[in-house]
Every structure is written in structure tokens, then in C-alpha cells.
Amino acid sequence: xxxxxxxxxxxxxxxxxxxxxxxxxxxxxxxxxxxxxxxxxxxxxxxxxxxxxxxxxxxxxxxxxxxxxxxxxxxxxxxxxxxxxxxxxxxxxxxxxxxxxxxxxxxxxxxxxxxxxxxxxxxxxxxxxxxxxxxxxxxxxxxxxxxxxxxxxxxxxxxxxxxxxxxxxxxxxxxxxxxxxxxxxxxxxxxxxxxxxxxxxxxxxxxxxxxxxxxxxxxxxxxxxxxxxxxxxxxxxxxxxxxxxxxxxxxxx
Amino acid sequence: xxxxxxxxxxxxxxxxxxxxxxxxxxxxxxxxxxxxxxxxxxxxxxxxxxxxxxxxxxxxxxxxxxxxxxxxxxxxxxxxxxxxxxxxxxxxxxxxxxxxxxxxxxxxxxxxxxxxxxxxxxxxxxxxxxxxxxxxxxxxxxxxxxxxxxxxxxxxxxxxxxxxxxxxxxxxxxxxxxxxxx
Ligand code: SF4
Numbered sequence: 001x002x003x004x005x006x007x008x009x010x011x012x013x014x015x016x017x018x019x020x021x022x023x024x025x026x027x028x029x030x031x032x033x034x035x036x037x038x039x040x041x042x043x044x045x046x047x048x049x050x051x052x053x054x055x056x057x058x059x060x061x062x063x064x065x066x067x068x069x070x071x072x073x074x075x076x077x078x079x080x081x082x083x084x085x086x087x088x089x090x091x092x093x094x095x096x097x098x099x100x101x102x103x104x105x106x107x108x109x110x111x112x113x114x115x116x117x118x119x120x121x122x123x124x125x126x127x128x129x130x131x132x133x134x135x136x137x138x139x140x141x142x143x144x145x146x147x148x149x150x151x152x153x154x155x156x157x158x159x160x161x162x163x164x165x166x167x168x169x170x171x172x173x174x175x176x177x178x179x180x181x182x183x184x185x186x187x188x189x190x191x192x193x194x195x196x197x198x199x200x201x202x203x204x205x206x207x208x209x210x211x212x213x214x215x216x217x218x219x220x221x222x223x224x225x226x227x228x229x230x231x232x233x234x235x236x237x238x239x240x241x242x243x244x245x246x247x248x249x250x251x252x253x
Numbered sequence: 254x255x256x257x258x259x260x261x262x263x264x265x266x267x268x269x270x271x272x273x274x275x276x277x278x279x280x281x282x283x284x285x286x287x288x289x290x291x292x293x294x295x296x297x298x299x300x301x302x303x304x305x306x307x308x309x310x311x312x313x314x315x316x317x318x319x320x321x322x323x324x325x326x327x328x329x330x331x332x333x334x335x336x337x338x339x340x341x342x343x344x345x346x347x348x349x350x351x352x353x354x355x356x357x358x359x360x361x362x363x364x365x366x367x368x369x370x371x372x373x374x375x376x377x378x379x380x381x382x383x384x385x386x387x388x389x390x391x392x393x394x395x396x397x398x399x400x401x402x403x404x405x406x407x408x409x410x411x412x413x414x415x416x417x418x419x420x421x422x423x424x425x426x427x428x429x430x431x432x433x434x435x
Contacts, residue, residue: 023379031381039378040317040327078326080317080400092399121332153425154332154355156377208433212376215428245378
């Protein structure tokens with residue numbers, strides 16, 4: 001993300017936009033120096049586990065262990081507790097649990113944990129649509145651009161844009177989120193999707209939203225598209241936005 | 254850069270124009286969604302707010318906890334649009350300034366010009382830098398709301414950008430128009 005910000009600083013045409021990116025860079029440097037979060041919204045703990053099928057977990061419950069890790073990490077790291085126990089009654093759980101955990105079984109004997117602490121602001125501007133197959137790639141583009149247009153400057157641009165295409169209603173949303181876990185700017189290995197990523201990035205940056213929405217060319221730093229097979233009648237598309245404060249770590253055990 | 258202090262007066266607010274960068278010093282109060290909902294309940298019961306609204310500035314922020322020996326943790330703005338439903342009622346009762354990020358509804362923009370108030374953006378996600386400008390903090394209401402409690406902050410030279418001025422300007426609209434390629 002830091003390299004992407006540096007590149008955006010060079011490419012931004014708007015002087016106000018450049019100033020904002022410099023401020024974000026200074027913020028990252030200060031946060032590092034003082035070992036404090038770049039953003040106060042240290043998010044909900046989104047945990048994606050790739051569990052090797054030959055792994056056998058003993059001595060307790062994996063989900064509870066992850067929650068305990070989140071509890072300790074958010075307390076000891078002086079991170080903000082941003083989770084309410086019930087979406088309607090809205091009492092804070094006080095320790096940022098539960099984590100939002102998704103486990104997928106994969107070949108092998110390793111356990112890989114991805115952690116994506118995700119802020120609420122950029123989650124709120126994310127969207128999903130069930131398009132008609134006839135709408136095709138043009139429909140997908142239109143929906144992605146609409147989503148960015150609605151987000152405007154609300155969720156701290158420059159953004160990283162995760163796009164899921166295909167699968168089911170729920171898988172599609174997860175694809176968009178998983179797209180955010182890819183190394184920033186690394187293209188999709190499938191050529192037609194890599195091309196779509198480039199075209200979307202250009203179109204998004206032509207919207208003029210710019211850093212913080214004050215106008216400029218650097219609205220998105222990268223677009224990551226992920227896809228899955230889908231039903232003959234379906235064309236799901238999901239857009240999950242991340243702000244410039246993208247935080248993502250992976251560990252293998 | 255223009256330096257301004259709280260409480261905000263008509264005289265100060267008249268000088269501010271959309272796009273201006275300013276440094277704000279003085280007292281500001283924090284409030285997010287849950288605190289705003291409580292303010293409305295207080296109004297319904299005919300009670301006063303936990304702080305004087307006349308000339309006041311509200312910062313939409315839920316700070317991270319302070320490390321030992323620090324005043325406050327990282328403290329950048331949250332999305333202001335979520336407070337739009339509550340804002341006109343506060344502006345009618347004397348609120349003069351708001352600090353957040355992202356655009357406001359038409360009703361809020363109209364209420365801002367009517368009340369001669371101003372809406373500032375702080376740089377979203379520049380939360381470590383912004384926290385450096387906070388010199389003192391005290392929870393003054395609703396401690397049970399955790400990060401959403403109402404705090405009194407004493408700030409020095411908090412860097413802000415004027416988004417909505419009393420003349421009807423809107424930085425998000427104007428900025429986008431300038432750089433959009435259709
Ligand atoms: S959108 Fe990102 S940078 Fe902005 S407040 Fe939320 S977490 Fe922080």
C-alpha cells in the first residue's frame with residue numbers, strides 16, 4: 001500500500017490531491033514511529049483460514065482460539081473496540097469479538113490465516129447486484145462505476161477496489177473481499193480479467209473523485225477482480241471497497 | 254493557512270470559503286451515531302445537552318484507546334453522512350461547526366447556510382497525525398458507549414479543509430467537476 005501511495009503521489013494532477021497523499025504518507029510514518037494505528041477505526045477482525053485437509057487441530061476450538069487472539073490483540077495493541085453484540089440493540093461487546101471467520105479446506109498440511117481488520121466506512125459503501133447474463137461485461141462495469149460514484153469521498157479514497165464476479169449471491173460477496181487480500185496491484189492471472197481490472201481502474205479514475213474526494217485523478221490505487229463459475233441464469237457482481245488504510249497480514253503455521 | 258478558534262462566531266464563519274485549509278484550536282466535542290441518538294432523546298425530554306451548543310464544534314470521531322502516557326489514541330474522522338438525520342436539529346440550536354469526512358445531504362447543506370455554520374473535513378485515515386493535535390481529553394457523557402462516548406477535546410492547530418461554507422459551496426461537488434473526464 002505504501003508503494004502504491006508513493007506512485008499515486010507522482011501521478012496525481014490535482015495539487016490538493018497531492019497534498020492529501022503527502023499527509024497520508026506522513027501519517028503512515030508517524031504511526032510506525034509511535035507504533036499506533038494509522039486509522040482509529042481498527043475494524044472488525046475478518047479472518048480467513050485456509051485449513052490444510054491433513055491438519056488435525058487438537059486441544060480446543062479453533063473459532064474460540066481466534067476470538068481469544070482478537071480479544072488479546074485489540075486490548076494489548078490499544079486498538080478500538082468497534083463491534084456491537086446485536087445489530088439492532090447495539091451494545092458494544094467491549095473486546096472487538098466476535099471475529100468474522102471463514103474456513104476453507106484446502107489440500108496440504110498447513111494452516112494459513114489471513115487477517116483483514118476492516119473499517120466500517122468502506123464496508124458501508126460496498127454493494128452487490130444480481131445482473132442478467134445479457135448485461136455482460138458492460139453491466140459489470142456500469143455497476144462498479146455506480147458503486148464508486150455513490151461512495152464518492154465518503155470512505156477515504158484513494159481506494160482499493162475488490163470486485164467479485166460469478167458464484168452465488170453469498171460467494172460473490174466473499175470473492176470481492178478476498179480480492180482485497182491480494183498483493184496491491186498484482187493483476188489477475190486470467191488475461192481477460194486482468195484487462196477488465198485495467199479498464200475499470202481507468203474509468204474509476206476518470207470519475208474525478210480524487211484523494212479524500214476533493215477532486216483529482218487518484219480515486220483508486222488498484223482494482224482486483226476475482227471470479228467463479230456461476231449458474232446459467234446468473235451474473236452476480238459484488239464490490240467491496242477498502243480505503244487507503246488497508247491492513248492485511250497472512251501467516252502460515 | 255488561516256488560524257481559527259472555538260467557539261465559532263459569525264465573524265469567523267463569514268471568512269471561511271469552500272476549499273480553504275484552516276488550523277482550528279480550542280474546545281471541540283466528539284459525538285458519533287449513538288451519542289447523536291441520545292442528544293435527540295434529550296431534546297424530546299426537554300433536557301440540555303452535556304455541553305453548550307452555542308458556537309460549538311462537534312467532531313465525528315471514535316478515537317482508539319490511548320497508550321500509557323498518551324493523551325489519546327489515533328483519532329481521525331468518521332463518515333458524516335450517518336449523522337445527517339440528526340444534524341439540522343443541532344444546527345437550529347446553535348451548533349456552528351462539524352468535523353468529519355464525506356458529503357452531507359441537501360437538507361444538512363441547507364441547514365448549514367441557514368444557521369451560518371460550517372462543515373469541515375479532516376483527512377480520513379490520517380488519524381495518527383490528527384491525534385497529535387489533541388492536547389487534552391475528558392469523557393463528559395455516556396461512558397458506557399465506549400468509543401462512542403462524548404468527549405471534550407482541547408485541540409491545537411487541527412488541520413481541516415472547509416467543505417460547506419455559509420455561501421452554499423461544496424468542495425466534493427466542485428472538486429469532482431474539475432477533474433471528471435466524461
Ligand atoms: S474508511 Fe478506512 S481510513 Fe477511513 S475511517 Fe474507515 S478505516 Fe479509517
